[in-house]
Amino acid sequence: MITATLFKQSFLKTVRKQGFYKNMWVNIIMVLFALYMLVSFFLLGLTLGTLLSEIPVKMDPVQILNAGLLYMMLLGILMRYFVQPLNTVDLHVYQMLPIPRKSLVNYLIYRPLINPINYFWLIFLIPFAIKTVTPLYGSIAAFGFIITGLTISMFDLQLATYIKRLFAGSLLKIIGFVVFIAAIVALEVFDIFSIAKLSSAYFTYAIQHPWLWIVQLALVLVPIGLQHNYFKNNYYIDTYMKKDVSTHREMRLSFLDRFGKVGAIITLELKLIMRHKRTKSLIWMCFLYVFFGFLFFVDIQTDMMKLTGAILIVGLLMLSYGQWVFSWNSSHFDAILTKNTTARDFVLANYFLMLAFCLIPFVLSLFYLFIFNGVFKYLFVSLLYCAGFVIPMMIYFATFNSKRVDLNNKSAMNYQGTTMKNFLVVIPVMLLPMVLYPILNIFGLSASFFNIVGGLGIVGILFAPLFINVCVKQFNRRKYKMADGFREIE
Amino acid sequence: MIQINSLVKEYSGVVVLNIPELTISQGESFGLVGNNGAGKTTLFRLILDLTAPFTGEVLIDGITVERHEMWKNITSSFLDESFLIDFYTPEEYFYFVGKLYDRTTEEIDEFLLGMEEIFNGEIMGKKKLIREYSKGNQKKIGIASALLGRPKILILDEPFTALDPTSQIRLKKLLKEYHQKENMTMLISSHDLNHITDVCNRIVILEKGSIVRDIEAAGNSGELLKELESYFNV
Numbered sequence: 001m002i003t004a005t006l007f008k009q010s011f012l013k014t015v016r017k018q019g020f021y022k023n024m025w026v027n028i029i030m031v032l033f034a035l036y037m038l039v040s041f042f043l044l045g046l047t048l049g050t051l052l053s054e055i056p057v058k059m060d061p062v063q064i065l066n067a068g069l070l071y072m073m074l075l076g077i078l079m080r081y082f083v084q085p086l087n088t089v090d091l092h093v094y095q096m097l098p099i100p101r102k103s104l105v106n107y108l109i110y111r112p113l114i115n116p117i118n119y120f121w122l123i124f125l126i127p128f129a130i131k132t133v134t135p136l137y138g139s140i141a142a143f144g145f146i147i148t149g150l151t152i153s154m155f156d157l158q159l160a161t162y163i164k165r166l167f168a169g170s171l172l173k174i175i176g177f178v179v180f181i182a183a184i185v186a187l188e189v190f191d192i193f194s195i196a197k198l199s200s201a202y203f204t205y206a207i208q209h210p211w212l213w214i215v216q217l218a219l220v221l222v223p224i225g226l227q228h229n230y231f232k233n234n235y236y237i238d239t240y241m242k243k244d245v246s247t248h249r250e251m252r253l254s255f256l257d258r259f260g261k262v263g264a265i266i267t268l269e270l271k272l273i274m275r276h277k278r279t280k281s282l283i284w285m286c287f288l289y290v291f292f293g294f295l296f297f298v299d300i301q302t303d304m305m306k307l308t309g310a311i312l313i314v315g316l317l318m319l320s321y322g323q324w325v326f327s328w329n330s331s332h333f334d335a336i337l338t339k340n341t342t343a344r345d346f347v348l349a350n351y352f353l354m355l356a357f358c359l360i361p362f363v364l365s366l367f368y369l370f371i372f373n374g375v376f377k378y379l380f381v382s383l384l385y386c387a388g389f390v391i392p393m394m395i396y397f398a399t400f401n402s403k404r405v406d407l408n409n410k411s412a413m414n415y416q417g418t419t420m421k422n423f424l425v426v427i428p429v430m431l432l433p434m435v436l437y438p439i440l441n442i443f444g445l446s447a448s449f450f451n452i453v454g455g456l457g458i459v460g461i462l463f464a465p466l467f468i469n470v471c472v473k474q475f476n477r478r479k480y481k482m483a484d485g486f487r488e489i490e
Numbered sequence: 491m492i493q494i495n496s497l498v499k500e501y502s503g504v505v506v507l508n509i510p511e512l513t514i515s516q517g518e519s520f521g522l523v524g525n526n527g528a529g530k531t532t533l534f535r536l537i538l539d540l541t542a543p544f545t546g547e548v549l550i551d552g553i554t555v556e557r558h559e560m561w562k563n564i565t566s567s568f569l570d571e572s573f574l575i576d577f578y579t580p581e582e583y584f585y586f587v588g589k590l591y592d593r594t595t596e597e598i599d600e601f602l603l604g605m606e607e608i609f610n611g612e613i614m615g616k617k618k619l620i621r622e623y624s625k626g627n628q629k630k631i632g633i634a635s636a637l638l639g640r641p642k643i644l645i646l647d648e649p650f651t652a653l654d655p656t657s658q659i660r661l662k663k664l665l666k667e668y669h670q671k672e673n674m675t676m677l678i679s680s681h682d683l684n685h686i687t688d689v690c691n692r693i694v695i696l697e698k699g700s701i702v703r704d705i706e707a708a709g710n711s712g713e714l715l716k717e718l719e720s721y722f723n724v
Contacts, residue, residue: 264589268575275577275619334572338538340562340590340639408576408621476557480542487572 006107007114038123045124049132061132062145063200066207070199072121073152074181079288080160081177105231109158109224118157125149137208144207151216158223165230261341265349272328276407279321279328286317286357290364297372303446304437307453310378311430313365315386318357319426322394325350326475327405330486337483343475347395347468354394358386381454385433388460392467399471399478402485491516491643491675492537497546499532499699507532507699509546514677516642519669521690522679523718528696530679531569534645537677538567550643566591566641568632568649576621580613580631583620584638591639598638605634608660625652633661637668644668645677650685658685665689683722687714695721 052061059067112118126146133142167173187193206212256263256270273279289312296309321328329336336346362383368375433453440446460467492514499507507529514520522530535541537548539555547554550561567573575583588598602614612627613634620631629652636644649665650658662685668674669689680686686693688711695703695718703721707714 261590264586268578268586271582272577332572332575334540334569335575337540338562338565338567338573339587340592342559342562480540483540 003103003107003110006103007111010111041121041124042127045127046131048124048128052132059200060136062136063204065128066203067196067200069148069152069203070195071185073156074184076152076156077160077163078178078181080156081164081174105228108231109161109227112157112161113154119150119153121153122146122149133207140210141207144210144213147213148203148207148216151213151220154220155216155223158220158227162223162226162230165227261345262349262352265341265345266353269328269349269353272407273321278407282317282320285320286361287364289313289316290361293365293368293372293375297368297375297378299372303449304434306375306378307381307433307450308430310365310375310382311385311433314358314362314379314382315390315430317361318354318386318391319394319430321357322350322354322391323398323426324401324405325354325395325398326482327398327401327403327486328407330404331406331408333483333486337479343479344468344472347472347475350395351391351464351468351471354391355387358383358391377450381450381457384454384457384461386457388457388462388464392460392464392471395471396474399474399482402478402482404486404488406489491518491551492677493549493552494537495546495549497536497548498544499529499536499541500544505544505699507536509533509701512694512701514675516675517669517673518692519676519690520678521686521693522677522696523681523683523686523693524679524696525722527698529699530696531647532699533696534567534569534647534677534679537645538565538569561643564642565645566636566639566643567645568629568636569645569647571628571632574620574628574632574635577619579617579619580623581615583631584635587635587638593638593640601638602634605637608634608657608664610657626654626657629653630657637664640672641674642672643675643677647679648681649678650680650682658682662689683715683718687711687718693718 048065049061052064055064057064129142129145133145163177167177184195188195206216256267259266273283292309292313296306296312301309326333362379365379366376368379433449436452437446437449440449440452445452492512494509494512496511497507497509498505506527522533524530532541536543537550537555539548539557539561542556547556549555550565553560555561575586578586584598584602585595588595588601593601606614608630613623613631620628623631629649633646633649636646649661653661665676665678666689669676676690678686678690692704692706693714694701694705703717705714705717
């Protein structure tokens with residue numbers, strides 16, 4: 001069973017990877033976070049039935065949830081497309097061994113199916129099936145509901161990988177794909193054709209009819225077959241990986257020329273972001289963060305939760321870049337330190353870039369103004385808070401990250417450079433409003449909550465030159481440690 | 491021009507460099523030789539403020555380099571690949587560096603034309619990122635970018651290694667030219683005794699972090715080479 005050996009070796013590769021044990025704390029926190037997610041999804045599954053039955057429509061909770069299933073499917077494809085790395089093998093290692101090509105292809109196609117992370121949402125679907133579907137439709141339908149959930153995961157997964165292989169990173173095709181999905185959503189929004197109604201009617205019917213379960217499962221074979229076909233036509237499996245060596249050349253950002261050395265460094269950082277997978281996926285993720293609004297801005301949320309949501313939307317991109325704001329430059333840090341530019345230019349360039357990284361999601365999320373009432377207040381206060389308070393904090397604390405980040409490491413789940421310090425900084429910064437609110441409440445000051453959080457931001461913006469000076473001093477103090485750390489190749 | 495006073499560098503209790511006093515004057519071509527681990531790169535890093543000294547200081551034009559930035563105006567250097575920006579094309583990199591040294595686009599283009607002999611048609615217009623070039627070509631890019639800064643002080647760590655013989659000879663010629671034309675102070679380290687004596691008039695031998703010889707022989711590279719060979723021939 002050569003395919004089985006490949007499975008085993010990929011497991012060993014993970015466990016024996018350098019740094020797997022070194023980053024113990026990171027791993028522990030990740031596990032805790034995963035557990036937290038598991039528990040909250042499980043609890044959501046238990047309680048969602050009751051929550052949905054309170055919505056004043058003529059549908060029962062199962063029909064309402066089913067209405068969302070097709071959308072979940074689309075979202076699943078999108079998420080997987082952008083976030084999940086393609087399953088690959090180190091072909092050159094295996095190519096010279098006497099392994100049938102078929103085993104390699106099978107491994108590539110079926111390996112993701114056994115990854116439990118892909119069935120994450122069953123944690124939420126199973127309690128919902130037991131608690132809500134069973135009393136309304138009987139236990140067979142509940143079983144059908146779970147099977148359907150499972151089938152959707154498998155279908156999504158296979159289709160997303162197929163599309164990803166087919167598109168091979170071509171930006172134009174990706175945009176076309178996103179536009180296609182947006183068009184489907186638009187049909188719904190403008191009442192032309194309701195996918196939700198279709199979804200609700202179909203799935204409610206399907207979960208009660210076992211023959212449809214089989215048809216659905218059989219449909220999973222379609223993307224699998226397409227992938228087999230793809231590999232038949234593309235003999236060299238690694239053409240996908242090779243392609244990204246010679247793309248995106250000449251990039252002109254001449255408008256930044258006007259800003260002298262600071263502009264040159266901003267250009268440097270922008271090119272750095274656009275020419276590396278890890279940083280590029282940060283930008284893509286930002287577009288997903290914007291949709292947090294649908295979770296946080298709905299009427300049932302409290303003021304505090306709405307503000308926390310808005311801070312996440314406006315701040316996450318800046319945070320995920322800002323945490324390692326200096327570490328991104330690991331591979332050319334000596335150049336930054338010795339070429340004719342000052343620490344001040346470097347800090348300033350990153351400050352402006354992070355400012356832009358707050359403004360972009362802020363502008364992108366302005367469409368919520370048309371959907372939810374009074375959202376502007378939350379978004380604007382978040383912008384002030386992130387721009388004024390969080391950015392200087394991030395720059396200051398980023399100087400403590402002296403672990404090398406090697407951007408040429410291709411994997412998408414590349415956590416290099418992640419240390420305990422990252423969590424220590426990000427959590428308090430993001431959760432400060434959540435902590436502040438109850439405290440203000442005790443003193444009966446909850447009405448001035450917004451003024452205080454926004455005021456913090458305004459003070460930060462007014463005193464920005466001062467904070468930048470502090471950051472420059474800190475950078476100069478820490479630069480030797482950083483330079484030494486960035487030179488250490490793992 | 492460069493003044494070093496009681497400079498000591500320690501790594502976890504071990505002294506890796508100890509230079510009580512060293513002066514390098516304007517226009518000098520200063521060669522640094524020594525076996526592996528002698529402290530050559532450490533000395534260069536200390537001069538470039540890339541690492542903090544344990545005690546002592548390096549002065550450039552009378553101002554300590556530590557936590558100061560004035561010296562950057564007149565100093566250019568290439569020690570290793572971390573001085574390059576590996577995701578830039580050479581063109582982008584040269585314009586970036588040129589911008590930092592306040593050179594106009596025309597000046598940069600003219601400079602690059604002058605570099606063609608060294609580049610040998612392998613660098614420009616290839617539409618490749620620097621990380622996709624061979625080690626030797628990366629070195630050429632790094633050295634050229636250092637010269638682009640029109641420096642008063644040029645610091646190069648082992649510029650001849652990884653270069654092909656033709657490029658080594660051309661580089662020597664280029665360095666001598668720049669040295670004479672601009673009255674540039676050059677600090678070069680090398681393992682190649684032939685090349686270093688050819689380019690430099692003053693040679694300092696480092697051993698285990700200390701200066702053991704400081705030989706000056708203006709214009710008599712044969713003599714220099716003999717002395718060095720006798721020192722290392724043990």
